Amino acid sequence: MKNSIFLFLLCGTFIINSSCSSTNRLTMGVTQAPRIAIPSNVSRIGIINRSIPSEENNKLDKLDKVLSLEGRNLDKEGAEYAIQGLLDELSRDGRFEVINITDVDDQRKGLGVFPAALPTNVVEEICRTHGVDLLFSLEFYDTDTTPNYELTTVNLPNNLGINMGIPGHRLTLNTLIENGWRVYDPTTNTILDQYIFNDFLTSVGEGINPAKAFEAIVGRKEGVLQISNTIGVDYGLLTRPINVRVARDYFVRGTNNFKIAMRRARTGNWDGAADLWAAELDNRKPKIAGRAHYNMAIINEINGDLEKALEFASTSYSDFETRLALDYVKILRRRIAEKQELEATFDQLSR
Secondary structure, X not given: OHHHHHHHHHHHHHHHHHHXXXXXXXXXXXXXXXXXXXXXXXXXXXXXXXXXXXXXXXXXXXXXXXXXXXXXXXXXXXXXXXXXXXXXXXXXXXXXXXXEOOOOOOOXXXXXXXXXXXXXXXXXXXXXXXXXXXXXXEEEEEXXXXXXXXXXXXXXXXXXXXXXXXXXXXXXXXXXXXXXXXXXXXXXXXXXXXEEEEEEEEEEEEEOOHHHHHHOOOOHHHHHHHHHHXXXXXXHHOOOOEEEEEEEEEEOOOOHHHHHHHHHHHOOOHHHHHHXXXXXXXXXXXXXHHHHHHXXXXXXXXXXXXXXXXXXXXXXXXXXXXXXXXXXXXXXXXXXXXXXXXXXXXXXXXO
């Protein structure tokens, strides 16, 4: 009986605390700037491949191919497919002319790590020679395949055409595809982006002997090449703005106006809620006025006026010490900076 009373009190406390929360949460869709913000002056992009094995890495690379059962030209072809995927995606964007630059002397095999960045004078020379404004580079590309061999039972038809289980072999190849990219800006002599993509492919084959098991692994090379192409496409997509859902907390308690505004907001009547929040901006209680200013920042963000939202949020924190407002100020400043990048991106799209 005592345990039941304790459980009831515990549940009752939880319900009261939940119902007395001073804030509610909303979600909204926002457009974020791309990871790779292409400068507005860029109209022509070059792509280079630095991932060809260098002489000092050649022996190690050959040894790696033997140990991991890699195809003779898999790294070379995989890199080319990744480059093609990037070229296709950037060209599909429509903002730029994109060219594949093949006559680059500075080529290195990173073996899973970034090589030293291209010197600025080399970047400038490549861009000047080929008439490009920005340089995308596949800095390294490497496939590393780990074989796993085990005895198993394979089904083969006998003379009567009936499948029979006989001792056999299973070979599993786990292929790690590693690659790294950089974007060089010759105008500012900076690296706009540096990014690593890793992906995996598992191939399984069975047969009556190890050689047959290896022969049974079909499509492995094609799978690696397809993944490599997709990796290039995905890197190109990082130049596009993205739509995401974000969460915001707003105040629902303090005065009767806040309670009514909460119900209006829940029905989608945000403008009606804002009318009631605005009525509390000059409330004599600093706590209430601070919450009203904070909520007015929320409604202005919903309506797309980020500058006005920042003004309300800043006042909420600086004048009324609303704790939530400081983090919100940082969020709004970041969104304003992203908006400026987006506007530059959309200017390019409209050219």
